[in-house]
Amino acid sequence: MLVDLDYFFAQCEEKRNSSIKDKPVVVCVYSGRTEESGVVSTANYIARSYGVKSGMPIYQAKKKLENVEAIFLPVDHDYYEEVSGEVMRVVRQFADLFEQVGIDEAFLDVTVRTNGRFQAARELAERIRNELRAQLGLTCSIGVGPNKLVAKVAADQNKPDGLTVIEDEKVEHFFSPLNVERLVGVGTKTREKMHSMGIMTVGDLARCDAQKLMETFGKTLGIYFHNAAQGVDNEPVKERTEIESLSRIVTLKQDSRDTDFMMEKTEQLCTELHAAIVDQKVSFKTIGIIVILNDMSIHSKSRTLENPTNSLQTMKENVRDLFKQFFDETGLEARRVGVKISNLSHERESQKPLTSFIQRNTD
Numbered sequence: 427m428l429v430d431l432d433y434f435f436a437q438c439e440e441k442r443n444s445s446i447k448d449k450p451v452v453v454c455v456y457s458g459r460t461e462e463s464g465v466v467s468t469a470n471y472i473a474r475s476y477g478v479k480s481g482m483p484i485y486q487a488k489k490k491l492e493n494v495e496a497i498f499l500p501v502d503h504d505y506y507e508e509v510s511g512e513v514m515r516v517v518r519q520f521a522d523l524f525e526q527v528g529i530d531e532a533f534l535d536v537t538v539r540t541n542g543r544f545q546a547a548r549e550l551a552e553r554i555r556n557e558l559r560a561q562l563g564l565t566c567s568i569g570v571g572p573n574k575l576v577a578k579v580a581a582d583q584n585k586p587d588g589l590t591v592i593e594d595e596k597v598e599h600f601f602s603p604l605n606v607e608r609l610v611g612v613g614t615k616t617r618e619k620m621h622s623m624g625i626m627t628v629g630d631l632a633r634c635d636a637q638k639l640m641e642t643f644g645k646t647l648g649i650y651f652h653n654a655a656q657g658v659d660n661e662p663v664k665e666r667t668e669i670e671s672l673s674r675i676v677t678l679k680q681d682s683r684d685t686d687f688m689m690e691k692t693e694q695l696c697t698e699l700h701a702a703i704v705d706q707k708v709s710f711k712t713i714g715i716i717v718i719l720n721d722m723s724i725h726s727k728s729r730t731l732e733n734p735t736n737s738l739q740t741m742k743e744n745v746r747d748l749f750k751q752f753f754d755e756t757g758l759e760a761r762r763v764g765v766k767i768s769n770l771s772h773e774r775e776s777q778k779p780l781t782s783f784i785q786r787n788t789d
């Protein structure tokens with residue numbers, strides 16, 4: 427099953443201050459250029475009924491809510507992370523396998539505890555919904571299906587506060603009339619392309635020749651669309667062991683306090699760390715250096731950035747600065763040096779509101 431919290435950031439704001447609950451609530455990422463520049467991160471369903479949407483410029487949302495008393499608030503990511511942590515602690519107790527996929531979303535494999543029975547899964551989903559409401563005062567939407575793809579599409583079917591259960595033999599019936607963009611992976615551009623091919627619904631896509639899809643979208647995507655349209659998906663729910671930090675250390679040929687020499691040696695470490703975080707789709711917010719002296723004493727220095735990033739450039743620049751500071755301040759000589767990144771977060775949570783939405787709006 428997929429559990430997705432409703433209008434999450436805005437619902438968190440309502441939880442903190444229930445007096446705003448019956449008004450349109452719009453949570454904004456202010457870019458700071460002018461008082462109103464920036465985009466809507468999310469909005470409660472009252473605001474959505476006036477046409478306010480995620481990714482919309484703030485001035486446009488204000489225009490839509492011109493004659494109503496609406497609440498505009500800046501994003502408070504730390505608070506949403508805290509609430510997300512509480513939500514996930516509750517939800518994961520109901521899973522055989524648990525995979526958080528965003529700040530407000532998680533997949534649960536419940537096959538074992540339900541003996542593969544959809545009725546039992548439905549009851550479990552109801553219990554999760556009740557627990558979240560009772561313990562945290564929050565609503566969510568849940569989709570249940572034979573695989574992750576169907577569960578995800580089902581969760582989007584009855585929002586907010588909905589539960590949709592799609593059993594194996596109902597998948598085709600459920601999928602075929604849906605607009606094709608409801609499939610995970612079909613964005614605006616792909617939708618336009620599909621429309622131009624006469625593919626409007628998931629059923630149309632399912633009937634489309636696989637070869638033609640591969641020619642148009644490339645082999646990987648073509649096969650994916652072909653399978654997805656039939657509700658076929660074999661991705662397992664993957665338990666993630668939360669990594670807290672990553673580090674790499676190298677031994678120097680001779681003791682040194684020269685920043686350029688240090689950078690030469692640590693460049694490779696940064697590249698390795700960068701490859702690891704790209705692979706695991708995480709960003710770092712804290713970057714540090716480790717310096718081990720020839721008496722084996724360990725020293726470290728770190729700094730925390732304003733926003734999480736996965737930039738190799740940022741990593742290297744900060745490492746250079748930190749080494750420079752460390753050796754200017756201490757006058758010591760290093761025998762081994764290392765780089766450490768911590769405060770890691772999954773990319774979707776950390777970067778979506780800050781980059782891709784703004785980008786999408788300035789396209």
Ligand code: TTP
Nearest residue numbers: 431432433434435436467468480481530779783
């Ligand atoms: P979603 O689960 O996509 O959206 P939602 O929870 O606000 O609404 P829904 O009821 O449809 O589930 O995203 C979770 C949070 O991620 C959302 O509350 C705010 C943030 N977000 C953005 O900042 N910008 C966006 O464009 C989207 C879609 C989400």
Ligand code: MG
Nearest residue numbers: 430431432530
């Ligand atoms: Mg949500």
